Amino acid sequence: MDLVVALADGVAHIVQVREGAPGERWSLPRAELPGWAASQEVGGVRWVWADSAEVYAVLLRGGVRVRHAVDLRLVRAILRRAAAAADTAYAGGPVSALDLPGTDVGHHAAAAQEDPGTTLFDLPSTGPTIEECLAEHLAQQECLTQVGDSRLRLLCHAESVGALIAQELNQVGVPFSSATHERLLRELLGEPHAQGGRPARMTELCAEIREALAAPGLNPDSAPDLIAALRRAGLEVATTRQWELERIDHPVIPPLLAYRKLSRLHTANGWAWLASWVQDDRFRPDWVVGGVVTGRWASRGGGALQLPRQIRAAVRAEPGWRLVVADAAQLEPRVLAAMSGDEVMARAAAAGDLYQGLVDQGVLASRQLAKMAMLGAMYGATSGQAGALMPVLRRAYPRAIGLVDAAAQAGERGDQVRTWLGRTSPPPSPRWHELQDAAQHPGAGDAAERRARQAARDWGRFTRNFVVQGTAAEWALCWLGHLRRVLDDTFAGQASAGAPRPELVYFLHDEVIVHTPQQYADVVAEAVREAARAAGQLLFGGFPVEFPLDVAVVESYDQAD
DNA sequence: GCAGAGGGCGCC
DNA sequence: AAAAGGCGCCCTCTGC
Numbered sequence: 001m002d003l004v005v006a007l008a009d010g011v012a013h014i015v016q017v018r019e020g021a022p023g024e025r026w027s028l029p030r031a032e033l034p035g036w037a038a039s040q041e042v043g044g045v046r047w048v049w050a051d052s053a054e055v056y057a058v059l060l061r062g063g064v065r066v067r068h069a070v071d072l073r074l075v076r077a078i079l080r081r082a083a084a085a086a087d088t089a090y091a092g093g094p095v096s097a098l099d100l101p102g103t104d105v106g107h108h109a110a111a112a113q114e115d116p117g118t119t120l121f122d123l124p125s126t127g128p129t130i131e132e133c134l135a136e137h138l139a140q141q142e143c144l145t146q147v148g149d150s151r152l153r154l155l156c157h158a159e160s161v162g163a164l165i166a167q168e169l170n171q172v173g174v175p176f177s178s179a180t181h182e183r184l185l186r187e188l189l190g191e192p193h194a195q196g197g198r199p200a201r202m203t204e205l206c207a208e209i210r211e212a213l214a215a216p217g218l219n220p221d222s223a224p225d226l227i228a229a230l231r232r233a234g235l236e237v238a239t240t241r242q243w244e245l246e247r248i249d250h251p252v253i254p255p256l257l258a259y260r261k262l263s264r265l266h267t268a269n270g271w272a273w274l275a276s277w278v279q280d281d282r283f284r285p286d287w288v289v290g291g292v293v294t295g296r297w298a299s300r301g302g303g304a305l306q307l308p309r310q311i312r313a314a315v316r317a318e319p320g321w322r323l324v325v326a327d328a329a330q331l332e333p334r335v336l337a338a339m340s341g342d343e344v345m346a347r348a349a350a351a352g353d354l355y356q357g358l359v360d361q362g363v364l365a366s367r368q369l370a371k372m373a374m375l376g377a378m379y380g381a382t383s384g385q386a387g388a389l390m391p392v393l394r395r396a397y398p399r400a401i402g403l404v405d406a407a408a409q410a411g412e413r414g415d416q417v418r419t420w421l422g423r424t425s426p427p428p429s430p431r432w433h434e435l436q437d438a439a440q441h442p443g444a445g446d447a448a449e450r451r452a453r454q455a456a457r458d459w460g461r462f463t464r465n466f467v468v469q470g471t472a473a474e475w476a477l478c479w480l481g482h483l484r485r486v487l488d489d490t491f492a493g494q495a496s497a498g499a500p501r502p503e504l505v506y507f508l509h510d511e512v513i514v515h516t517p518q519q520y521a522d523v524v525a526e527a528v529r530e531a532a533r534a535a536g537q538l539l540f541g542g543f544p545v546e547f548p549l550d551v552a553v554v555e556s557y558d559q560a561d
Numbered sequence: 562g563c564a565g566a567g568g569g570c571g572c573c
Numbered sequence: 574a575a576a577a578g579g580c581g582c583c584c585t586c587t588g589c
Contacts, residue, residue, distance in 0.1 A: 221584060223568055238574070241569065264570060267583050292579060296573085303581055306572040332573095379577035386577070465578035469573090473579095509573045509579090 002070070003040060004048040004137055005033070005055055006130035012036075013130035017048070020141060022134055034062025041066055048072065048137045050098055050128045052163035052289075060171045065495075067488070071163040072128075072136050073098050074290045075156045079143055083416055083424045084152050090143035097128040098136050100290065154538070155421035155474060159290065161481035165504065166287035166297065168484075173282030174304075174315055174505050175323075175515050180556075181274055181314035188310070189262055192271055199266060205259040212252035220259055268303060269311050277302040283315070287507070294466055295423050295473035296509055305508055315506075315513070315557035322521045324502075325560035326528045326551045327511035328476070330354045333374045335472045338536075338545040339420045342400035346545045363396040364389065377401055378468045380408060380461035404464045411463025412456040419470035420539060428459050471539075475547065476510055478538050483512065483531035490527065491520070513557065521553045 002017040012033040016023040028036055037047070037059055047069040049055040059066065077100050085091050128136070144153050185192070190200030198206060210218050215229040226240050235248055242260065245253055277283055283302065291298025299305050307315070317323045328334075333354050337345035348357030358370035369385075373393050376386025377400075394401045407417045411425070414436065418424045432455050438444055439452030484504060491501035502516035502524045516524045529549055536547045552560040 219585090223585075225585095239568080243575090260569085264583085268571065268581090294579060296579065298580065300581085303571075306570090306581060308571055310571095327573095376577065379579095381577045384576050461578065469579060472573095511573080 001043070002046045002048050002137065004130065004134050006050065006128060006133045007033075007055060007058070008127075008129070015130060015134050017134070017137065020138065022138075030058070034059050034064040037062075037066065038064045046070065048133065050133055050136075052160075052167050054127065056164060056167045057170070060167055065168070065488075066164065067485075069160055069164055070137065070140075070156075071160045071289075072133060072140065073100055074159045074163055075140055076100075076136065077290055078152075078156055078159060078423060079140060081416075081424045081426065082147075082152060082422050083418050084149050084422050085143055085147045088143050088146050090139050090146075093139070096136065097132055149422060151420065152422040154478075155419075155423060158421075158474065158477040158481055159295075161484065162289045162297070162477050165480055165484055165507070166289045169287050169504065169507065170284065172503050172505055172515075173284040174513070175318055175321070176278050176281055176283040177314050177316040177556075178274060178278055178281055180316060181278070181311055182271075184311055184314060185265075185270060185274075189266055189270070196272060199262075199270075202259060202262050202266060205255045205262065208255035209252055209259060212250070212255065220256065221263065226256075265308065265310055268306070269308060273302070292473075293426055294470040295419065295477070296469065297507065304506075307508075309558070309561070312557040317515060317555050320518055321500075322516055322518050322553050322555060323505075323557060323560070324514040324516055324521055324524045324528060324551065324553055325511070325557060326513075326525070326532075326549045328479070328532065329548050329550055331475065331510040331547065332378055332468050332472045334545050334547055335420075335475055336378065336400050336403065336468050337397075338540040338543050339467070339471050340400040340403035341543065342397050342403075343544070345397045345400045346543070349545060352548060358396075361396070363392060377404055378465060380404075380464045382457075404468060407467045408460035408464035410460075411466075412460035414456075414459070415463075417463045417467050419467055419474055421471070421474045423470050423474070425463050425466045425470075428455075432459060472510065475535050475539055476507075478535035479531050479547075480504070480507060480512060482534045482538075483514075483528055486527045486531055487514070487524070490523065525551045525553060 004015045004017060006013050007030060010030050012028050012030050014026040016025070041064070045068070047066050049069065050072045052069065052071045056066070056069065076096070076098050079085050080091060144156065189202060192199045206220055209220050210216050213229045213233050215232070218229050219225055223240050227237060230237050230240070230252070233250070233252065235250055237244055237248070242257065245257060277285065285302035285304030286300040287304065288298040288300050297305070315323070330349070334349055336342070337349055344361070348354055348361050351357055351360070353367070355367045355370040355374065358364050358374070359367055364370040364373060369389065372386045373389035377390065377393055381387045381390070390401070394405070410417050414428050414433065416425045416427055435452045435455045439449045487502055487504065494501035500517050502514050502520050504512060505515045506513035512528065514524050514528065528551060532547050532549050536545065554560050
């Protein structure tokens with residue numbers, strides 16, 4: 001049974017849906033929703049709402065977790081773009097209050113903009129009503145039935161589970177030792193400046209830079225000023241990027257590189273960051289499911305996905321607890337082997353280290369080269385060492401490399417591509433088509449042709465990577481979703497008794513952290529492994545690719561390296 | 562004074 | 574001069 005929920009001012013509206021038909025309705029004060037939801041949850045329902053960040057957050061604040069839910073906005077974003085659903089009435093329907101900003105980029109949006117009566121800017125600014133949510137849910141279910149694609153159904157399900165997990169992560173937070181973080185900052189940056197200016201160590205380095213360049217008053221944070229000062233000192237640089245500076249032999253370089261590194265730490269993860277994003281020794285970023293076109297998550301504020309290694313020692317289990325840190329080894333090449341059905345590459349992965357496997361199969365001379373070549377194949381390297389190795393890889397693994405090559409060619413033509421479960425890439429922009437059209441005109445000129453070819457190749461690299469990165473994101477979502485269920489089932493007793501239980505606290509593309517009472521650490525580690533096996537099975541059935549994990553039980557995140 | 566672009570760099 | 578995908582965030586600079 002489905003329960004569709006929409007929040008209006010102060011009121012929660014609910015409609016029951018059974019076998020595709022709306023039934024009983026309720027309206028209750030918003031404050032009563034969590035309690036009411038808890039009573040329904042016992043009966044095993046599926047919740048349906050526009051936006052987990054809105055409705056589920058309310059439930060979680062009220063202490064209520066749910067097992068199943070549909071996030072209408074996220075499912076809509078997938079279905080509206082899915083190539084598999086392109087012929088359905090749903091795909092051709094009008095824009096809606098449930099469209100994520102920027103996601104309805106196909107012909108529907110263009111048509112709406114041409115019609116002066118209904119532009120995208122006329123969309124209602126309030127959240128969708130219960131009737132809109134109900135209609136959307138029924139339309140989505142109808143669409144999925146019509147398409148009859150179990151993978152697409154799985155993708156929608158996994159995305160919705162991800163939305164629940166993201167809210168749970170938001171609520172729980174990452175255990176974070178402010179004391180450790182402050183100690184690290186002081187060790188690296190020195191005494192902080194009272195008004196948030198440069199801390200002591202950066203001030204010293206700044207003075208050394210000015211001295212070495214004979215440039216008193218130089219602001220090393222200003223790229224134009226820095227380039228000018230470097231040139232005055234006889235150093236011909238075009239940019240001030242690390243890789244370019246590293247090649248120069250001059251007394252200014254060591255302090256400048258050191259300054260850069262500390263400046264990054266200070267601005268991105270310094271005292272101001274600590275004050276903004278860490279409260280009561282929990283780092284609380286805002287996780288954004290569907291924030292990346294490929295299906296990866298994004299985060300808003302706090303830079304949750306860029307937590308630098310420098311400060312990972314501050315991610316620390318509470319006393320008597322542990323962190324179970326698990327990451328999927330070489331996830332993307334393994335996903336590529338599986339989705340392309342490349343049994344030779346799968347065999348190379350079987351011994352544990354896929355890159356070493358390429359060496360052992362006699363394809364490439366060293367692990368380092370194998371890694372570079374594989375990354376190059378997935379990212380679209382055309383030149384340099386990785387580019388030169390592409391023909392070697394193509395010969396050895398025609399199925400795997402053929403898959404990414406085909407995705408690149410599709411993108412260069414302006415076609416859309418899809419992941420294993422059917423997430424479909426966005427179409428190229430109007431600007432992209434303009435460039436291609438311009439190059440087609442007789443006498444277009446070399447410059448126009450170059451620009452068009454460049455844009456086509458750029459988009460081809462995007463679609464090439466999209467199929468692999470997106471499918472890896474699907475594997476990770478299934479992994480995470482399965483882990484959530486195993487933890488909930490295994491520790492249901494603790495939860496109902498109000499006793500401490502393991503909690504998922506962090507997710508980073510191919511890596512999870514579970515914060516657990518120490519005595520459950522081994523059980524959790526096995527659950528994480530079991531979930532990885534389940535994810536591989538769910539996506540690729542019996543295809544013989546393992547997804548091995550590196551699992552560490554540690555007190556702080558830095559110990560997991 | 563503010564918004565957006567770009568440089569630079571952290572993560573995968 | 575970079576080369577090869579996806580992000581977010583900070584700073585500075587530029588244009589309105």
